Amino acid sequence: MSDATITVLQGDGVGPEVTEQALRALRAVEDVYGHSFAVHQGLVGLDAIAAEGAAISDATFEMCARSDAVLFGAVGGLPAGGGPDGGPRPEQALFRLRKEFDFFANLRPVRSSEPMYGASPVKPEYLKGTDMIFVRELSAGLYYGRLESVPGKPSEIRRTGRGTEAVDTLLYTEQEIERVVRAAFEIAERRDRKVTSVDKANVLSSSVLWREVVEQVSHDHPAVDHEHMLVDTCAMELIRDPARFDVVVTENLFGDILTDEASMLTGSIGMLPSASLGTRRVEGGLFGLYEPVHGSAPDIAGQDRANPVGAVLSAALLLRHSLGLEREAAAVEAAVEEVVRLGYRTADVHESGCTVVGTREMGGLIRETLVRG
Amino acid sequence: MSDATITVLQGDGVGPEVTEQALRALRAVEDVYGHSFAVHQGLVGLDAIAAEGAAISDATFEMCARSDAVLFGAVGGLPAGGGPDGGPRPEQALFRLRKEFDFFANLRPVRSSEPMYGASPVKPEYLKGTDMIFVRELSAGLYYGRLESVPGKPSEIRRTGRGTEAVDTLLYTEQEIERVVRAAFEIAERRDRKVTSVDKANVLSSSVLWREVVEQVSHDHPAVDHEHMLVDTCAMELIRDPARFDVVVTENLFGDILTDEASMLTGSIGMLPSASLGTRRVEGGLFGLYEPVHGSAPDIAGQDRANPVGAVLSAALLLRHSLGLEREAAAVEAAVEEVVRLGYRTADVHESGCTVVGTREMGGLIRETLVRG
Ligand SMILES: CC(C)[C@H](C(=O)O)[C@@H](O)C(=O)O
Ligand SMILES: CC(C)[C@H](C(=O)O)[C@@H](O)C(=O)O
Numbered sequence: 001m002s003d004a005t006i007t008v009l010q011g012d013g014v015g016p017e018v019t020e021q022a023l024r025a026l027r028a029v030e031d032v033y034g035h036s037f038a039v040h041q042g043l044v045g046l047d048a049i050a051a052e053g054a055a056i057s058d059a060t061f062e063m064c065a066r067s068d069a070v071l072f073g074a075v076g077g078l079p080a081g082g083g084p085d086g087g088p089r090p091e092q093a094l095f096r097l098r099k100e101f102d103f104f105a106n107l108r109p110v111r112s113s114e115p116m117y118g119a120s121p122v123k124p125e126y127l128k129g130t131d132m133i134f135v136r137e138l139s140a141g142l143y144y145g146r147l148e149s150v151p152g153k154p155s156e157i158r159r160t161g162r163g164t165e166a167v168d169t170l171l172y173t174e175q176e177i178e179r180v181v182r183a184a185f186e187i188a189e190r191r192d193r194k195v196t197s198v199d200k201a202n203v204l205s206s207s208v209l210w211r212e213v214v215e216q217v218s219h220d221h222p223a224v225d226h227e228h229m230l231v232d233t234c235a236m237e238l239i240r241d242p243a244r245f246d247v248v249v250t251e252n253l254f255g256d257i258l259t260d261e262a263s264m265l266t267g268s269i270g271m272l273p274s275a276s277l278g279t280r281r282v283e284g285g286l287f288g289l290y291e292p293v294h295g296s297a298p299d300i301a302g303q304d305r306a307n308p309v310g311a312v313l314s315a316a317l318l319l320r321h322s323l324g325l326e327r328e329a330a331a332v333e334a335a336v337e338e339v340v341r342l343g344y345r346t347a348d349v350h351e352s353g354c355t356v357v358g359t360r361e362m363g364g365l366i367r368e369t370l371v372r373g
Numbered sequence: 374m375s376d377a378t379i380t381v382l383q384g385d386g387v388g389p390e391v392t393e394q395a396l397r398a399l400r401a402v403e404d405v406y407g408h409s410f411a412v413h414q415g416l417v418g419l420d421a422i423a424a425e426g427a428a429i430s431d432a433t434f435e436m437c438a439r440s441d442a443v444l445f446g447a448v449g450g451l452p453a454g455g456g457p458d459g460g461p462r463p464e465q466a467l468f469r470l471r472k473e474f475d476f477f478a479n480l481r482p483v484r485s486s487e488p489m490y491g492a493s494p495v496k497p498e499y500l501k502g503t504d505m506i507f508v509r510e511l512s513a514g515l516y517y518g519r520l521e522s523v524p525g526k527p528s529e530i531r532r533t534g535r536g537t538e539a540v541d542t543l544l545y546t547e548q549e550i551e552r553v554v555r556a557a558f559e560i561a562e563r564r565d566r567k568v569t570s571v572d573k574a575n576v577l578s579s580s581v582l583w584r585e586v587v588e589q590v591s592h593d594h595p596a597v598d599h600e601h602m603l604v605d606t607c608a609m610e611l612i613r614d615p616a617r618f619d620v621v622v623t624e625n626l627f628g629d630i631l632t633d634e635a636s637m638l639t640g641s642i643g644m645l646p647s648a649s650l651g652t653r654r655v656e657g658g659l660f661g662l663y664e665p666v667h668g669s670a671p672d673i674a675g676q677d678r679a680n681p682v683g684a685v686l687s688a689a690l691l692l693r694h695s696l697g698l699e700r701e702a703a704a705v706e707a708a709v710e711e712v713v714r715l716g717y718r719t720a721d722v723h724e725s726g727c728t729v730v731g732t733r734e735m736g737g738l739i740r741e742t743l744v745r746g
Contacts, residue, residue, distance in 0.1 A: 145543075157578050163547050164582060165544060166579040171538060171540045172539055174537040232632075235608065240637055257630060261608035261609055264609055
């Protein structure tokens with residue numbers, strides 16, 4: 001029996017709606033498998049800015065630190081009265097969590113299952129066999145050119161006599177590259193033993209170093225095949241031949257772009273879960289942050305239209321990686337598969353012959369399927 | 374009658390094969406419309422490195438400068454005996470041409486025509502109405518963090534006592550942004566009057582400045598709608614709803630990634646042409662560099678398998694933008710459409726019911742169609 005502690009940060013836009021359904025799945029897992037999770041809620045994003053003056057307060061941050069895992073909804077949108085450059089922005093909560101907990105490996109599995117082929121813009125014959133996992137570097141690169149708290153990585157808008165210019169810095173140390181590449185090779189050992197490392201080595205110094213490190217790490221994994229692919233080529237290959245990929249490892253911003261693109265193979269970004277992991281151990285595995293890949297989607301917030309599958313599958317990853325509950329994780333994933341196979345769909349992945357359901361009904365169907373076993 | 378001067382740089386891999394077919398189209402245009410183009414060939418890429426010690430020699434560069442336009446094949450591959458960090462690399466030819474001629478606007482039209490729907494991995498119902506043009510900033514950003522010749526944009530691998538780190542710098546001045554954004558709005562005036570500006574303003578300072586400039590420039594074009602889109606969202610929307618785009622303007626590396634992705638809407642990157650333009654005027658229009666979007670593809674070089682369409686359509690853009698020969702440009706484009714409609718395809722865009730032809734035969738069919746009129 002697990003009595004793990006989970007901090008839930010619902011956040012902005014559709015964040016609360018989808019997290020609610022992920023929590024229902026976790027409650028069902030408690031009931032069915034006899035666990036007892038302590039769940040604490042905290043503010044993050046716009047609400048935290050309004051109530052506490054920061055996208056995530058120190059108190060909330062400490063609450064996360066005392067948990068086994070964080071279940072995260074989404075953040076985004078403009079604070080009341082605040083433009084992009086003045087005052088706190090909701091995204092800073094994510095950057096702080098990622099950076100201070102040193103979550104360097106962001107896992108984003110992308111699988112295309114046959115009953116869902118119709119929901120993807122891509123033709124079924126191209127989708128066949130699509131089952132990959134992205135390992136996105138999450139702690140460095142251009143994302144941290146902007147935080148003043150990171151020395152040596154300046155990023156700013158300068159208004160000079162000659163005019164205005166803006167700078168962002170893309171910096172990677174060998175260690176930052178090595179640890180995420182190692183994680184990717186280790187994951188590949190447990191999968192189809194193929195790593196695709198994505199970079200822009202014909203242009204970027206950081207990519208030249210990235211390639212060198214991949215070569216070094218590959219020597220420790222002789223059973224794993226690896227290839228280097230330019231990021232522009234990868235953006236093409238993801239659509240042209242998605243089944244060729246097994247584990248894809250890449251730097252922060254490339255991973256951001258490529259995973260949103262790859263979501264189209266599943267029909268909707270609403271389908272994708274993610275896990276952010278570092279090295280800190282908790283009782284059941286690694287301390288981690290789990291969030292759907294989609295954003296706060298303010299245009300559909302509060303309308304019971306958001307797809308909760310990404311959030312529910314993120315809860316499954318939480319069970320697996322932070323709580324060590326593999327059987328329970330697999331049960332949640334199987335429940336999602338089953339509901340989808342029966343033809344229930346939120347609007348984003350609707351296709352003819354399917355039953356359109358809302359966020360809550362989708363979550364309820366997943367819960368019932370879990371409880372029925 | 375035009376007696377323009379064209380410099381042809383065939384380059385590496387499939388570059389010579391596809392450029393050859395573009396030249397045949399230009400020769401046909403000369404015959405049919407009574408022009409007389411002076412064509413000069415120069416070395417670029419690996420051959421130039423081997424023969425002249427640089428990816429493009431000063432003499433070749435001067436030859437380009439004395440022309441009305443440059444028709445470029447492709448560059449890429451490793452120089453004999455040279456790794457990515459030691460000695461000249463073939464890509465430097467492109468960087469030098471782009472930078473020194475200040476080609477800041479790289480136009481990449483992406484159209485999906487009905488007879489080709491079958492060749493795309495994307496379902497026909499999603500392709501309908503796909504007709505967009507990318508305006509990629511080509512003179513700044515991370516690409517020029519690396520050239521020592523550009524002061525203030527350092528980029529390097531540092532091996533220090535603490536370990537190795539690599540830095541690339543993403544710098545944009547307001548002027549650099551403004552001129553390419555203006556070009557995009559002007560193009561939109563002549564199309565469907567819609568600009569999508571793509572950035573990562575929730576993370577990058579340079580993108581915050583980019584957005585500001587787009588807002589300013591938009592005031593001068595009240596008839597043009599504009600929207601801002603995050604680069605990750607755009608990577609998704611290009612597949613989810615390609616018909617929503619008209620003119621897409623973005624910084625250098627985002628443009629590189631997104632256009633390769635968008636090529637999948639046409640079935641193959643071999644289909645896409647590009648024009649790189651600055652401000653220098655020549656008799657018929659703007660001095661420019663024209664190249665297919667695909668790379669040197671060494672794996673299929675010399676096998677008569679490369680798709681020459683991207684190169685032939687680049688020649689059409691050359692006729693239009695540098696020589697002011699709109700009728701001739703349209704004739705080349707119509708000839709390509711016609712050959713494709715008749716079902717002739719290179720292997721990359723093959724589909725059942727079509728006739729597979731080689732590079733030369735495809736070029737020959739386009740030429741014949743042009744000559745027949
Ligand atoms: C919200 C945003 C800052 C974030 C990112 O760019 O990392 C999101 O797009 C993601 O992929 O998690
Ligand atoms: C060859 C390479 C340096 C180039 C680029 O990245 O610009 C190519 O991918 C392109 O898109 O023209």
